[in-house]
Amino acid sequence: MPDAISPPPLFHHAVTSLASVAPRPELVVRALEAPPRLAPFSWATSVEADIGHRGDGTDDLDEPDTSGRLILLHDPDGQDRWQGTFRLVCFVQARLEIGQLGDDMLPSIGWSWLTDALEHSGAEFTALGGTVTQTSSVRFGGLQGAGDDPPREDDVELRASWTPTESDADLSRHAVAFGSLVATAAGLPPVGAVPLSRSPG
Numbered sequence: 001m002p003d004a005i006s007p008p009p010l011f012h013h014a015v016t017s018l019a020s021v022a023p024r025p026e027l028v029v030r031a032l033e034a035p036p037r038l039a040p041f042s043w044a045t046s047v048e049a050d051i052g053h054r055g056d057g058t059d060d061l062d063e064p065d066t067s068g069r070l071i072l073l074h075d076p077d078g079q080d081r082w083q084g085t086f087r088l089v090c091f092v093q094a095r096l097e098i099g100q101l102g103d104d105m106l107p108s109i110g111w112s113w114l115t116d117a118l119e120h121s122g123a124e125f126t127a128l129g130g131t132v133t134q135t136s137s138v139r140f141g142g143l144q145g146a147g148d149d150p151p152r153e154d155d156v157e158l159r160a161s162w163t164p165t166e167s168d169a170d171l172s173r174h175a176v177a178f179g180s181l182v183a184t185a186a187g188l189p190p191v192g193a194v195p196l197s198r199s200p201g
Contacts, residue, residue: 011169024183027182028048039074040075042071046070047068047069049185049186049188066093067092070090072086088174090178091159113184116184120177124173127163134155135157137155
């Protein structure tokens with residue numbers, strides 16, 4: 001059985017390179033149990049962001065504005081549809097502002113968050129594919145909470161997968177790209193940007 005076999009050194013190196021990337025302070029990274037049976041070896045992590053996150057680990061992120069999951073799959077024998085022995089799978093869900101739902105350009109914009117992040121990080125990849133979906137949900141009954149009008153949540157969901165092509169299995173640039181994707185989806189400013197503030201008086 002695959003789970004009784006020790007992970008190969010190349011997989012261990014890939015996992016170490018992904019886990020070694022420090023996220024920006026507004027993002028919270030947690031280890032996840034990787035879904036079984038997708039590949040002989042797998043690893044997963046989650047990234048959550050909240051506009052009000054202080055970066056000190058004290059925030060309540062039970063319902064973050066933006067959340068994502070990154071899964072690494074490895075099949076030493078390779079898979080034809082992967083075009084390689086590794087496959088990265090990601091899912092990102094972000095809260096939409098009022099009026100954004102139904103925007104015809106939103107799927108293209110959401111997809112560009114990923115492609116731009118991969119390009120800017122210098123990650124090497126092939127066989128990229130995925131979907132961008134707009135969703136809307138309204139809570140009723142016991143899930144409604146206080147107030148006369150049932151709360152409504154509009155979200156955009158991005159699901160994608162790609163095959164990293166780095167020959168040494170150093171996937172750190174892909175981790176950087178995923179962090180940038182979640183940050184962009186959350187509406188966080190680029191790292192190093194100084195927010196404008198109103199002058200006193």
